[in-house]
Each structure stands twice: as C-alpha cells, then as structure tokens.
Amino acid sequence: MKESDAPVCRVVEKNRERVEAAVASLPDDETVMKLADFLSAFSDYTRVKILLALRSGELCPCDISAITGMSISAVSHQLRILRYKKLVKYRREGRNIYYSLHDRHVEEILGVALEHVGEGE
C-alpha cells in the first residue's frame, strides 16, 4: 500500500489519542518479526503434535515418527524448523539424537492454548 493514499476515516482523528497510544506501545519492528517467526512454528498440525509429544520427555526422530505416523524425513524437516526457531533443543547419544522442548515458554504456550481450545465447547 502506498503511504500517500492511506484511507483515513474520521474515527482515526477522534481516536487519535488511542491510536497514538497503540503505536507507542508497539515493540520495534524487529521484535514483531521475531515474535511472528517464533509463533509461526506452532502453526502446523504435525509440529504441534511433535511438541505435545515432547512434553512427556525427550524423543528421537524415529520415536516421533512412530508416535505421529509421519515419515522420518518429514519429522526431520519439521524438527529442523523447530530447532531454528528455538522451540526444541537436542543432544546426541551415539547414533541417536534426542530432542526435547527448548524451555518453559514453549510448554506454557501449549498449556494456555490447550486451555483456550478446551473452553470453546
């Protein structure tokens, strides 16, 4: 959208304080981008399932494949995303690699979201 022809209704004028307060309260753009990037890791059915499984303890890709019914390759691709976005960490043990949730934040988000969808019934 071009800045020049932003459609501005009268309400924006009336609400100017409100609007300016909202703008002031926004984190900087980079933080918003990081936020969306982090949260977007939760946006896929299979990734959510992987994360939920990891709440009960560390698992290797092969375990996760068995649990979720996904192919090993698909699991590995998704784990890579979860790694990059800091939702999981891993450790090597011989030939196996064990994945676990990165920190409490991830568990907390899953918990709050579970509450939310549970209430909708």
Add this chain to the structure above:
Amino acid sequence: MKESDAPVCRVVEKNRERVEAAVASLPDDETVMKLADFLSAFSDYTRVKILLALRSGELCPCDISAITGMSISAVSHQLRILRYKKLVKYRREGRNIYYSLHDRHVEEILGVALEHVGEGE
C-alpha cells in the same frame, strides 16, 4: 505415508515405554487440530502486529490500518481470521466496529512469546 511400511528403528523398541507414554499423553486428534488452528492465527507478522496493538485497548479497522500501514481491506481480511479463530471479539457502535482481544489467553501467549524472543539476545 503408509502405515504398513513405517520405518521403525531399534530405539523405538528400546524406548517403548517412553513412546507409549507419549502416545497416551497426546490429546485426541480433534484437539490437536483445534490447537494448531488457534495457534496458526499468531503466525503472521501483520496479525501479530494487530494483536499487539489491541493490547492497549479496542480499535476499529480504520485505526488499525493507520497504526500498521496496511490497507483497510487487508486489515479486514486478517481481522476475519482472528475473529473466526477466537483471538479477537468485536462490538458495533453506529457506523464503527471496535475490535478487542478475545480473552486473557491471547494476552498471555503474546506475553510469553515476547519474553522468549527477548531472551535470545
């Protein structure tokens, strides 16, 4: 992937307890789907920005357009997604429609996620 030829490594056998515990702890499929559906609403930069802006109070689409620099139409499309997925609610006041965060869960998730990305520096 076909169930029949799921690649199962030895670790799964060794970890059978662990794997079975994880399977047992998983919510039913419908819940996982609802979870992913809810959380996927947080996965876009512009939606996150809208939600962050709404933390400071209710706003109409026109306000949000001014705050985010998005077109009114784009804002409205995103608000629809946020409405359907129960991240925001709205009320009408004459010609204006005011949107606000649906409940504490949404605020909490944003808060936890902000903590998470804040720590990474």
Add this chain to the structure above:
DNA sequence: ACGATGTTTGAATAACTGTTCAACCATGAA
C-alpha cells in the same frame, strides 16, 4: 575399511496463505 543404522538434506511438487482490486453490504444523516 566396510556395512548397517539413525538422521539430515536438497529438489520438486502440490497445497495453502496474504495482498490487492473491485464490488458489495450496513449504518446514520439529510
């Protein structure tokens, strides 16, 4: 060194998502 096991990776394809544009609906004022 070799083979087997456990995992990762890149390329390709199919499905999905966000923005724009134009048309439309809803409300209040005249």
Add this chain to the structure above:
DNA sequence: TTCATGGTTGAACAGTTATTCAAACATCGT
C-alpha cells in the same frame, strides 16, 4: 430514499510451506 462513510467480501495472483523421494552424512561394530 438517497448519499456518504465505515467495513466486509470474493476472485485472482504471487509468494510461502509441507511432504515425498533420493541421495548424503555421521556414528558404531566388526
């Protein structure tokens, strides 16, 4: 009723994403 204002909607396009397949890498046992 008619007009202007504030919002919504559908179609279309561009960009993104998840899965599969085949090939590769890393580690261990022999």
